[in-house]
Each structure stands twice: as C-alpha cells, then as structure tokens.
Amino acid sequence: SVNSKNGTPVLLRDLGTVTFGPDIREGVAEWQGEGEAVGGIIVMRTGENALNVINGIKARVAEIAPSLPSGVEIHAGYDRSGLISESIRTLQRDLLAECVIVSFVTIIFLFHFRWALIPILTLPVALLAAFIPMYFLHIGQVNEKQRRRILIDAAKQVGPALFFSLLVIVVSFLPVFLLEAQEGRMFRPLAWTKTLSVAFSSLLAITVVPALMLFFIRGRLRPEAKNPVSRITQALYLPIIRFALRHRWLTIAVNVVFLAVTIPLALRLGSQFMPPLFEGSSLYMPTSLPGIGITQATQLLQEQDRIIRSFPEVDSVFGVVGRSDSSTDNAPLDMYDTTVMLKPREHWSPVPGLSNTWTMPVENRLDMQLTGIKTPIGMKIQGRTVEGIQAVGARIEQLLSRLPEVRAVFAERVSQGFYLNIDVNRLEAARYGMTVEDVQRAVESGIGGENIAEHVEGRERYPINVRYQRDFRDTPEDLGRVLVATPSGAQVPLNSVARISFSRGPAMIRDEGGQLTGYVFIDLKTNDYGSFVNRANQALAREMKLPTGFSFQWSGEYEFQLRAKERLKLILPVVFLAIFMLLYLVFRSVGEALVLIFPTFYAISGGLLLQWLLGYNFSVAVWVGYIALFGIAVETGVVMVVYLHEALDRRIRSGNQLTEDEIEQAAIEGAVQRLRPKLMTVTAVLASLVPILWETGIGSDVMKPIAAPVVGGMITSTIHVLILVPVFFVMMKQRALREGKLRQGEELNKTDVEPVCDIGS
Structure with a gap:
C-alpha cells in the first residue's frame, strides 16, 4: 500500500506492473569460452599466509561441493598457490645445491674431513647457536698446550679482520634497506635475511669457530706444503705473482686497460625496473572501441576466450568485461580482463627459435594499483580539456607506433x-x-x-x-x-x-593532481624501458609540439625505475664512504683502505662483462647483485692484506735489516702461502651461484640477474686481489721504507701474532 483514499488502500498493482527483472548490468563474467558464469574475488586479511589461506579455501570448497545444486560447480579462475609453491621449491632446490657445493669445495681445498667440518657445521647458524661447544676451551692435557696455542693464535690473527669484513658486507646492504615503495617491499626481506645471517656468522667467527677448531683439529698439524690442492695452486700462482711484482707498471697498465674496455659496457646495457617474473599464468587485457553495448561485449569476450582456450598450453580461461558489483572496480565495458592459467612448461608445444613471453597477473595488478597503467610502461597526458587530451593521445599513438620496439600502442579514448x-x-x-x-x-x-x-x-x-x-x-x-x-x-x-x-x-573523466588526465598504454617487444623512453622522447620532441597547457609524463614500471635510480644515486656514495671508514679503522692506513676499495671497481667490470654476455638489463635486481658483490669483494681483499701484514711481521721480527727485496719476498710469501683459504672462499661463492644461472624454475627470473654480477665480479675481483693488491702493498711499503716511515715493530700494532706452525687456513 502506498496510500489510501476514502478507506480504500492504493496498492502498487493499481499504479503499475509489478514484475521480476534484472538490475542494470555493468559487467559480465565468462568461463572457458563456454558461457556466462558468476565470479567472485577472495580478499585475504593483511599479514596472513597466502598459501595457508588458499589451501583453506580449497578445503572449504571441497566440503560444500556435494551440497551445491545440480549442474553448479566451483572452479578456481586464478590460483596463486602454484606460483608460491614452485618458487619455494626452486629456492629449496638451489639452497640444497649450494650447501652441497660449498661442503664439497671445502673438503677439496682443506683435504681433511674433520677440518672441513668446521665451516660446514657453521652453515646452520640456528642450530650451532644453541650448541656452542665452549666447554672444550677448558679441556686438554699437557701435550695439547702447544696445539691449543697455535689454534688460538691463528684464530686471533684472522678473527678481527674477518669480523670487520663481515661488517662491511652488512654496511654494503644499507642501500637495499633504504629502497622505497614496491622495490623496498620486494628486496628488504632479502637484505634482512642477508644481514641477520652475516651477523650470526660474525658472532660465530669469533666464538664458535675457535671452539670447533680446538675440538676437531687434533693430532699432528699438517703443513701447508702437504696439501695437494695447495701444492698445485701455489705452483701455478707463484710465477704469476713474481712476474707481476717484477713488472709492476705493466701489470697495472693491463688492469687499467681492462677497466677502460669493460666499464663502457654499462652504456650499451638497457635498463628496466625489474626482470619479468614468470608466474605460470597470463593476463590478457585488450581494450575495445568506446561505446560498445553489453550484448556485443559479452559476445566478444566469449569469442576471444574460446580462441585462447583452444591452445594446448592453456589449462583454463576466466574472462570478465566491465565492472563487478564492487565500489572499488570502475572498469568500463570496453575493458576486458582474461586470466589464463597455463599448464606446466613440460606440456608446452615447442616453437623452434622463439621464446614465450607473457604478461603476468601479479605484475599487472601491482602496476595498476600503484600507477593506474595496465602495461609495464605507459604515459599520462594532462591538460585543460578532455578533447585536447584525447587529440594529443591520438597523435602520440600515431608517432610511437612507428618505433620498432613497439608491439602495440593505444591512446585511451574517452567514451563519447x-x-x-x-x-x-x-x-x-x-x-x-x-x-x-x-x-x-x-x-x-x-x-x-x-x-x-x-x-x-x-x-x-x-x-x-x-x-x-x-x-x-x-x-x-x-x-x-x-x-x-x-x-x-x-x-x-x-x-x-x-x-x-x-x-x-x-562517460568517464580521469583526474590526477587536480588536472584532467588521459592514459596511453604501450606494449613493447623489449624489456629495455630506459632506452625506449629515450628514443621515444627524441621522436616526440622532433615531430610533435604540445599545445599550451598540455604535458605528458612516463608512468608504469618506468616510474618505479626512476625512483629507485635516484635513491641509489644518493645512497651508494655514502655507503662507499662508510666502507672506506671501516677499512681505515681496521688497518689505520688511508692507502691500504683505498687499495681495498679498488677491488669493487674490478668487481663491477667483471659483473658488467657477464651481464652483457647474458643480455641482462640494469634493474633493481641487478643492482642488488652488485651491492652484494661489493661486500664480498672487499672481504676477499681484507683477507689478503691481513696475510701480507702477517708475512711482513715475521720478517720484521727476524731482526734482520729490512730491505725492499725483503718486503717483496714477504709479499710473495704472504700471498702464496695463504692462497688456499682465499681460493676456497671464492670458489665456494662461484660454485654455489653458477647453478642459479641455468635454473629454469619459477622465481629464477629474478634470481639470475642477482647472481650474474656476483659471479662475473668475483672472478675479476679475485684476480685483482691476487695480483694487484700485493703489487700495491709492496709499492706502499717500499715507499714507506725509503721515507723512513717503516721501522722495526711498526707492523706489530696491526697483527701482533707469531704463528708457531702453519696450519694452512
């Protein structure tokens, strides 16, 4: 009843027709190209475990499946559990391989199983932290006193330097902690993991390792010369270091030429925000002409989904067009969104000479939420009128479509x-x-x-x-x-x-920063976004003049790339200064601190060379690899300088008159006699990272660009440390001797240790 008159109620049926009817449709969901379906999105609470939530949903769906009406089924249009599980399996596989490789390298270089157990057992830090065998420091008999003193003195010799070198690695990761927004959320967990593991390693290096040395290294200590690995490597290295010290300027010139040749490779490498991550699924988001009706949009959606489903690599297809029943979804009817779940790669049909490239759902959602652009790179045009923005967008679309890197470009048409x-x-x-x-x-x-x-x-x-x-x-x-x-x-x-x-x-007006805005979506054949933007800017500046009051800016992943680049440009110099100060605190010498900074430049050159050979663009992932490389390169140099000082100290303690030849011989002795621990460290790092370069599992797309600079840089920085660091060390000490600054006992304030026996590590 809507009213009454003279005691008679006025009903709705008296005023009109009462029928059941549909609400105004603003979107359609479709499954497998077979017909319309009802779709839903499950939103996870903040901080929950995504894999546990997905598994719980699957279990709940299985419970209610028998109670569904006949003909009604629930299918997962998009399931991220495969991406998570495969990424975890890839990481577990690589970690297991690295542990096995590091253990094997340690056993080969030490050539003694009990001795090799010391670094091998310190790998599981969490377990060793609970079982520190400090008790063994108080156990021994009279005939073990000399052995104990040798082991403790050896630990005291390298302990402080190793502690500071590990601290350098932690400091070198500060730029990763200071990254912002998406890049910070992606790599900050890696930095925390690295920092915490290095922190525990530093603690173990000065606590647990000496205890394990006293427990495992028993009996007669084997001289360095008795180790077959040492004999072979020293026989190969000795003539090289002698030649380098005899022809110092030639050695320096060759290394400078190498730097001059490799560093310019940076100008030939492209740039992008992040390497594309294969997620095991694809997202197809075409845009139709504006003004399309709901009937035509539904037909087009089903047709395209049916075609996609016909490919043998496709497992399922779930498509939507328009907006859902949600206030957060403002998609118009000309925007399509089809999620394609792919079968495992082993079931794909191979195409000789071609590689498969897909746009991934997670990447796309992040881009759209953070920038509004649904492609990895796009443009935002701002101006006074909607018509003017549309005209500028159409002109940009026409010009950019001529560039060879562009697969497709679409300037958003405001629905008329x-x-x-x-x-x-x-x-x-x-x-x-x-x-x-x-x-x-x-x-x-x-x-x-x-x-x-x-x-x-x-x-x-x-x-x-x-x-x-x-x-x-x-x-x-x-x-x-x-x-x-x-x-x-x-x-x-x-x-x-x-x-x-x-x-x-x-029908829709975009507004950003108080200005009318229009989007241009660009799909590229290349991942080198930085080089494309430079060429596109040149083409637009040459052939188009923007009307007064109109402007454009690049957006999408390129926007993140610029932000990360500016952040790193500000932070990296500060980090290098902090590393230099730490090195100065260890060696109390500006010259030696500078010598130990040089390996980072040679590390960069090697990283650039391998990066260029593998075809990786500069990205945040690559820079994280370089940041990790800086600390490792400095650490290797610190170990070398410690051994050079130790050899020179022995010459000083002998009481003989110190000469330039004595300094050179001391450098040869320190470099050659301690070659094995340096090579063992480098070989373990390289051997554990090289398998990542040919990894193909989910997640390896991000891991490989991180590992490539470390592998290439470790090779060149090790050559620099083994050859150039002794050369610079000898040149500095000989100059100090000529100037009267190197006197009896001067070196003792740096490494006040007199080894009784050479234990070879």
Whole structure:
C-alpha cells in the first residue's frame, strides 16, 4: 500500500506492473569460452599466509561441493598457490645445491674431513647457536698446550679482520634497506635475511669457530706444503705473482686497460625496473572501441576466450568485461580482463627459435594499483580539456607506433556517449512553488528509477525499484509529458519547468593532481624501458609540439625505475664512504683502505662483462647483485692484506735489516702461502651461484640477474686481489721504507701474532 483514499488502500498493482527483472548490468563474467558464469574475488586479511589461506579455501570448497545444486560447480579462475609453491621449491632446490657445493669445495681445498667440518657445521647458524661447544676451551692435557696455542693464535690473527669484513658486507646492504615503495617491499626481506645471517656468522667467527677448531683439529698439524690442492695452486700462482711484482707498471697498465674496455659496457646495457617474473599464468587485457553495448561485449569476450582456450598450453580461461558489483572496480565495458592459467612448461608445444613471453597477473595488478597503467610502461597526458587530451593521445599513438620496439600502442579514448540533459528553468519552477531539488527528485524516481525497499526471501534480498514504464520515457517528447507534483498537489508536465535536450560527452573523466588526465598504454617487444623512453622522447620532441597547457609524463614500471635510480644515486656514495671508514679503522692506513676499495671497481667490470654476455638489463635486481658483490669483494681483499701484514711481521721480527727485496719476498710469501683459504672462499661463492644461472624454475627470473654480477665480479675481483693488491702493498711499503716511515715493530700494532706452525687456513 502506498496510500489510501476514502478507506480504500492504493496498492502498487493499481499504479503499475509489478514484475521480476534484472538490475542494470555493468559487467559480465565468462568461463572457458563456454558461457556466462558468476565470479567472485577472495580478499585475504593483511599479514596472513597466502598459501595457508588458499589451501583453506580449497578445503572449504571441497566440503560444500556435494551440497551445491545440480549442474553448479566451483572452479578456481586464478590460483596463486602454484606460483608460491614452485618458487619455494626452486629456492629449496638451489639452497640444497649450494650447501652441497660449498661442503664439497671445502673438503677439496682443506683435504681433511674433520677440518672441513668446521665451516660446514657453521652453515646452520640456528642450530650451532644453541650448541656452542665452549666447554672444550677448558679441556686438554699437557701435550695439547702447544696445539691449543697455535689454534688460538691463528684464530686471533684472522678473527678481527674477518669480523670487520663481515661488517662491511652488512654496511654494503644499507642501500637495499633504504629502497622505497614496491622495490623496498620486494628486496628488504632479502637484505634482512642477508644481514641477520652475516651477523650470526660474525658472532660465530669469533666464538664458535675457535671452539670447533680446538675440538676437531687434533693430532699432528699438517703443513701447508702437504696439501695437494695447495701444492698445485701455489705452483701455478707463484710465477704469476713474481712476474707481476717484477713488472709492476705493466701489470697495472693491463688492469687499467681492462677497466677502460669493460666499464663502457654499462652504456650499451638497457635498463628496466625489474626482470619479468614468470608466474605460470597470463593476463590478457585488450581494450575495445568506446561505446560498445553489453550484448556485443559479452559476445566478444566469449569469442576471444574460446580462441585462447583452444591452445594446448592453456589449462583454463576466466574472462570478465566491465565492472563487478564492487565500489572499488570502475572498469568500463570496453575493458576486458582474461586470466589464463597455463599448464606446466613440460606440456608446452615447442616453437623452434622463439621464446614465450607473457604478461603476468601479479605484475599487472601491482602496476595498476600503484600507477593506474595496465602495461609495464605507459604515459599520462594532462591538460585543460578532455578533447585536447584525447587529440594529443591520438597523435602520440600515431608517432610511437612507428618505433620498432613497439608491439602495440593505444591512446585511451574517452567514451563519447549520449547524455540526456534536463535543464530546470528556475523561474518557471518557482511559479509553481517548486525548487530544483523537487524537479530532480521526480526525474530520478520516475525516469532513472529509485530503490524504495527490499524484498526478502529467506536469506536473499532483492531491491524494489520504482520507475515509469518504458512507454512513458522512450523519447524526449514522452519525457516532457512526465508529470511533476507541485506543493499544492497539482501535476504539471516536466517540459513546462525544464528544457530537455541531447548532448555528447565523456562517460568517464580521469583526474590526477587536480588536472584532467588521459592514459596511453604501450606494449613493447623489449624489456629495455630506459632506452625506449629515450628514443621515444627524441621522436616526440622532433615531430610533435604540445599545445599550451598540455604535458605528458612516463608512468608504469618506468616510474618505479626512476625512483629507485635516484635513491641509489644518493645512497651508494655514502655507503662507499662508510666502507672506506671501516677499512681505515681496521688497518689505520688511508692507502691500504683505498687499495681495498679498488677491488669493487674490478668487481663491477667483471659483473658488467657477464651481464652483457647474458643480455641482462640494469634493474633493481641487478643492482642488488652488485651491492652484494661489493661486500664480498672487499672481504676477499681484507683477507689478503691481513696475510701480507702477517708475512711482513715475521720478517720484521727476524731482526734482520729490512730491505725492499725483503718486503717483496714477504709479499710473495704472504700471498702464496695463504692462497688456499682465499681460493676456497671464492670458489665456494662461484660454485654455489653458477647453478642459479641455468635454473629454469619459477622465481629464477629474478634470481639470475642477482647472481650474474656476483659471479662475473668475483672472478675479476679475485684476480685483482691476487695480483694487484700485493703489487700495491709492496709499492706502499717500499715507499714507506725509503721515507723512513717503516721501522722495526711498526707492523706489530696491526697483527701482533707469531704463528708457531702453519696450519694452512
């Protein structure tokens, strides 16, 4: 009942027709190209474990499946558990391989199983932290005192330097901690993991390792010369270091030439924000011409999904067009979104000479949420009018489509729809005692429809919508005859208080930063976004002049890339200065600190060379690899300088007159006699990282660009440490001797240790 008159109720059926009907459709979901479906999105609470949530959902769906009506099934249109599980399996496989390789390298170089157990057992830091065998420091007999003193003195010799070198590695990772936004969220966990493991390693190096040495290294200590690995490597290295010290300037010149040749490779490498991560699924997001209807959009969606489903590599297809029943989804009917779940790679049909490249769902969602651009790279045009923005976008689309790197470019067309304008004549409305709001309320409820209540059936609720029948609102003339109630109860036609007309205009207006905005989506054949942007800017500057009041800016992943680049440019010099200060605190010498900074430049050259050979662009992942490389390169140099000082100390303690030849011989002795631990460290790092370079599992796309600079840089920095560091050390000490700055006992304040026996590590 809506009213009553003379005791008789006026019902809805007396005023119009009551029927069931659909709500206004703004989107469609489709499954496998077979027909429409109902889709839903599950939102996980912040901080929850995604894999546990997905497994719980699957278990719950399996529970309710028997109770579903006949013919109703629930399928996962997109399932991220495969991506998570495969990434974890890839990481577990690589970690296991690295542990086995490091253990094997340690056993080979030490050539003694019990001795090799010391570094092998320190790998599981969590376990060893609970079982530190400090008790063994207090156990021994009289005939073990000399052995104990040798082991403790050896640990004291390298302990402080190793502790500071590990501290250098921690400091070198500071740039990763200071990364912002998406790149920070991606790599900060890696930095925390690396820092915590190095922190525990530093603690173990000065606590647990000496204890394990006393426990495992028993019996007669084997001289370095008895180790076959040492004999072979020393025989190969000795003539090289002698030649380098004899021809110092030639050695330096060759290394400078190598730097001059490899460093410019950086100019030939491309740049991108992150290497593309294969997620095991694909996302297809085409855009149709504006103004398409719901029927045509549904047909087009089913047709494209049916074609995609026909490929043997495809497992399932779930497509949507338009917006869902959510206030957070504002997609128009010309925007399509098809999620394609792929079969495992071993079931793909090989195409000789081609590699498969896909746009991935996680990457796309991040890009759209952070920038609004659905492609990895795009443009945002800002200006005074929507029409002007659309014209500029069309011109940019025309120019960029000519570039060879562009696969497709689409400038967003603002949907030019028809609008029905009802302009209220305020003076005429006032004559009837009505306001603009009164007229608009009549238009809204009678023409547009108004939900006045809800119909309840069990737990289901349906809105009750009241509006004029189509016959009364089908043409402008019919709309003009719609009656509007006045405060006095009289009814006047709408055309007597308002002017009705049609016009065209945008169905959606974008606004960013207080300015009208339009998007240009660009799909590239290359991942080198930096080089493409440079060439595109040149082409646009040469062939197009923007109207006054209009501008454009690059967006998408390129926006993240610029932000990370500017951040690293600010932080890296500060980190290098901090590393230099730490080295100065260890060696109390500006010259030696500079010598130990040089390996980072040779590490960069080797990393650039391998990066160029493998075809990796500069990205945040690659720079994280270089950051890890800097600390390792400095650590290797620190170990070398410690041994050079130790050999020179022995010469000073002998009491003989120190000469330039004595300094050179001491350098040869320190470099050659301690070659094995340096090579063991480098070989373990290289051997554990090289398998990552040919890894093909999910997640390896990000791991390989991190590992490549470390592998290439470790090779060149090790050569520099083994050859150039002794050369610079000898040159500095000989100069100090000539100037009278190197005197008896001067070196003792740096490494005040007298080894009784050479234990070879």
